[in-house]
Amino acid sequence: MRTLNTNQELEAYLRLNNAGYAEWLAAIAQLLACPLAECRLPRPQAVVGSLSVLTVDAGIVCVLDVAQDMELHGCLVSQTLLVNAIQGHSEITLQAGSRLSTFPLAMVPAGQTFTLRAVEGSRLVLVYPVNEAVPAWPQPGLEVALAGHIHRFLMRSNYFQDHLDASNETQALFDRLERQLVSGQVDLPEELPVLDRRLVRVIEKIRGEREWEFDLQDLAHHCGASERNLYYLMKRETGMTPYRFYQRCRLVRVRRRLVDCQCDVPHISWYAADEGFSHLGRFAALYREHFGELPSETVQWRRRLQEQPVVETARRAMI
Structure with a gap:
């Protein structure tokens, strides 16, 4: 059966394609509003990945496509971060040593420093910030429900009417995720209908x-x-x-x-x-x-990123 999704999540909001080490590091640091201590790669001179970002007042939804094994160390978030693996294998380790699987979803609490590991070919979705706190003892299945809302959003993203429609849908996603965390109850979203084979x-x-x-x-x-x-x-x-x-x-x-x-x-x-x-x-x-x-603003986004001090620092580190 074919679903509405065609595995091109947020392609309309591509920001970096075939990104190198320095700009990849700078982009993630900027999006999560935190400095990154280190990014470990087996091939620092090779392409790291691609990145798409949709930004609204509530925060960002970011899709990362990882082109080689990667470890991001020293990430510190001031509010809850949701990380959802939709392809490949990845995990998060908190500073205290706890390991979180990103499948179906990892909830990183506010004020936590963490390490993200992802293997080559992984595709991750970052949703940040989520204003509600992560429950100490979440209901069984809560991660599945949160991931379900994210997947439904991504399926719809291929058919946004325009930027206004995309912004409204993204804001609605943040609202649904926060309501889900507040209630603590498992509320699975309705599945989107199977796409007619003629439309495929x-x-x-x-x-x-x-x-x-x-x-x-x-x-x-x-x-x-x-x-x-x-x-x-x-x-x-x-x-x-x-x-x-x-x-x-x-x-x-x-x-x-x-x-x-x-x-x-x-x-x-x-x-x-x-x-x-x-x-x-x-x-x-x-x-x-x-x-x-x-x-012109699409071009300028990457150029401004390349002008940041963290990019030059990362370049020197590679040399």
């Missing part, structure tokens, strides 16, 4: 065929539905029309190129034109509508 074919075509230009008739023929049925089916099950999803996928591809850009002057107009956006002003407005920032 549509989504795979739009995502996988970069050169394909939108044609609703061709899309309907490809999935074996009428144009009218396809339109309403996709709108009902994902909240998006076929064209809106097609447009968002093109914007996400531009964002990935901007994140990867290491040139002095990013060729925003070139990247936009490659994805079929001929009017730069209209493209910039759409980009901001979907991601909450201008294309």
